[in-house]
Amino acid sequence: MTFEITHPEGLETLRDYMRWGASRFSEAELSYGHGMGSALDESVYLVLHALHLPPELPDIWFDTRLSSEEKSKVFDLLRRRVEERKPAAYLTGEAWFCGLPFHVNEHVLVPRSPIAELIEARFSPWLEAGSVHRVLDLCTGSGCIGIATAYAFDQAEVDLVDISAEAIDVAWENIHLHGLDGRVRAIESDLFSELPGQTYDLIVSNPPYVDAEDMAALTDEFRHEPELGLAAGDDGLDIVLRILNEAVDHLNPGGILVVEVGNSEWALKDLLPEVPFLWLQFERGGQGVFLLTRDQIEETLAAISSAQRDSV
Numbered sequence: 001m002t003f004e005i006t007h008p009e010g011l012e013t014l015r016d017y018m019r020w021g022a023s024r025f026s027e028a029e030l031s032y033g034h035g036m037g038s039a040l041d042e043s044v045y046l047v048l049h050a051l052h053l054p055p056e057l058p059d060i061w062f063d064t065r066l067s068s069e070e071k072s073k074v075f076d077l078l079r080r081r082v083e084e085r086k087p088a089a090y091l092t093g094e095a096w097f098c099g100l101p102f103h104v105n106e107h108v109l110v111p112r113s114p115i116a117e118l119i120e121a122r123f124s125p126w127l128e129a130g131s132v133h134r135v136l137d138l139c140t141g142s143g144c145i146g147i148a149t150a151y152a153f154d155q156a157e158v159d160l161v162d163i164s165a166e167a168i169d170v171a172w173e174n175i176h177l178h179g180l181d182g183r184v185r186a187i188e189s190d191l192f193s194e195l196p197g198q199t200y201d202l203i204v205s206n207p208p209y210v211d212a213e214d215m216a217a218l219t220d221e222f223r224h225e226p227e228l229g230l231a232a233g234d235d236g237l238d239i240v241l242r243i244l245n246e247a248v249d250h251l252n253p254g255g256i257l258v259v260e261v262g263n264s265e266w267a268l269k270d271l272l273p274e275v276p277f278l279w280l281q282f283e284r285g286g287q288g289v290f291l292l293t294r295d296q297i298e299e300t301l302a303a304i305s306s307a308q309r310d311s312v
Helices: 014-027 039-050 059-063 068-084 088-092 115-120 144-152 165-177 212-216 238-250 262-271 294-299 301-311
Strands: 094-097 100-103 134-138 157-162 184-188 200-205 251-260 289-293
Touching: 014 039, 014 059, 014 068, 039 068, 039 088, 068 088, 088 094, 094 144, 100 144, 100 165, 115 144, 115 251, 134 144, 144 157, 144 165, 144 184, 144 200, 157 165, 165 184, 200 238, 238 251, 238 294, 238 301, 251 294, 289 294, 294 301
Parallel strands: 134 157, 134 200, 157 184, 200 251
Antiparallel strands: 094 100, 251 289
């Protein structure tokens, strides 16, 4: 269903536009799987962004009146959200992850991984902060996971890897944004292909993992994201099986692999029942993230390799 909206009369304050935007979003049945929890959350965010106001603005400001120019800017952003059905992050060019700002565009997924909780906890108890010297963020997209991890382990060198040249450009923008040049680098690579001899204490990845059935059911908002960052074959396991088969050669002794597979968790369990995946729990929601040690991967490599070959 296509919605076109016009600027109504009678809207004067921040609160008026926040309420009106939320009503239009609900009427248009938008979806909110990109970091916003509801129509109201997204409307508030867009109104504040249009006016260059901080997201933690005190409520007392909500009753301030807007100028004609401000009204036009706010309305245009709310209108585009309804008519274009793009995630808010693509309209504003920014997203937040682990409390940090990131530049995003339609060449990268909007940051939203539950892995953020692991980063905030410095991957404890599986790693000790002082033992992490090299980190790899595989299928990095915007670079948000790797860059946030660089903050968590402030002495570590971090490699951000993606097959997409456009994503690597975005990752470099975010490296510069956070002043991490020299300690964080972005590398265009098909998984480990451009990393011969490179080893890491932590490999973390949010790879493509959406299966064919879920790809066919995506809402318009998700279809604005790059298919390269989402689709992973009939069962959603094309990329993760390659990672499992190759990661052991790039993990240091005592190193760990953390991978998000989302709804493809069940397919992975069925395919590799003998692999001792540790499926992690999250206080703020999210599922389908596993952890394996280097030793565990090595012990089950034959089964992983066989499954990888069978999936080709």
